[in-house]
Amino acid sequence: MNDRGQTPQDFAVGTSILLLTIIGTFVFIQGGGLSVYEDPVTAIEQPQADRVASYIVENYSVSDNRNTLRYDEPGGIDRLPSDLGDLSSHAGVNVSSDRRTDPTLSVSIVNNSTLRSGELRPHTGATDLAWGAEYDNQTASIATRVISLNNDTNNVCDPICWLVVRAW
Numbered sequence: 690m691n692d693r694g695q696t697p698q699d700f701a702v703g704t705s706i707l708l709l710t711i712i713g714t715f716v717f718i719q720g721g722g723l724s725v726y727e728d729p730v731t732a733i734e735q736p737q738a739d740r741v742a743s744y745i746v747e748n749y750s751v752s753d754n755r756n757t758l759r760y761d762e763p764g765g766i767d768r769l770p771s772d773l774g775d776l777s778s779h780a781g782v783n784v785s786s787d788r789r790t791d792p793t794l795s796v797s798i799v800n801n802s803t804l805r806s807g808e809l810r811p812h813t814g815a816t817d818l819a820w821g822a823e824y825d826n827q828t829a830s831i832a833t834r835v836i837s838l839n840n841d842t843n844n845v846c847d848p849i850c851w852l853v854v855r856a857w
Contacts, residue, residue, distance in 0.1 A: 744780035
């Protein structure tokens with residue numbers, strides 16, 4: 690007569706198979722339980738946004754004052770083209786990977802009053818300080834730099850602004 694019952698090994702094997710089945714179901718179903726932990730931005734877009742922000746600060750700054758951008762003068766930040774195609778090629782973002790993913794870029798200057806409210810909306814007024822594609826709260830990589838503007842007669846950056854570059 691066999692009155693052995695369930696051994697601890699039987700219990701461990703059965704529980705392991707049950708757990709693997711449940712975990713496998715969550716992992717392999719499209720949009721399953723683990724999709725909330727996935728990063729919505731690809732790993733390529735963050736370096737692209739950072740590269741464009743660095744390029745703008747390096748190439749549009751006043752001589753000997755790195756974070757003061759030229760404004761309202763020849764070669765100033767306000768002369769950026771609206772499509773930003775040349776900017777992305779000069780900054781080297783179109784060649785950042787073997788897949789050559791050209792990002793959609795948005796560059797804006799956010800003033801101090803908007804920063805106090807906790808938003809990253811571009812300054813609007815006599816001159817809109819936003820270039821590139823319109824950002825509509827879609828998922829994007831963001832790179833920021835603290836700047837001020839040279840020839841800022843409207844006191845847009847009083848005392849500072851943020852340069853915000855988004856790539857998606």
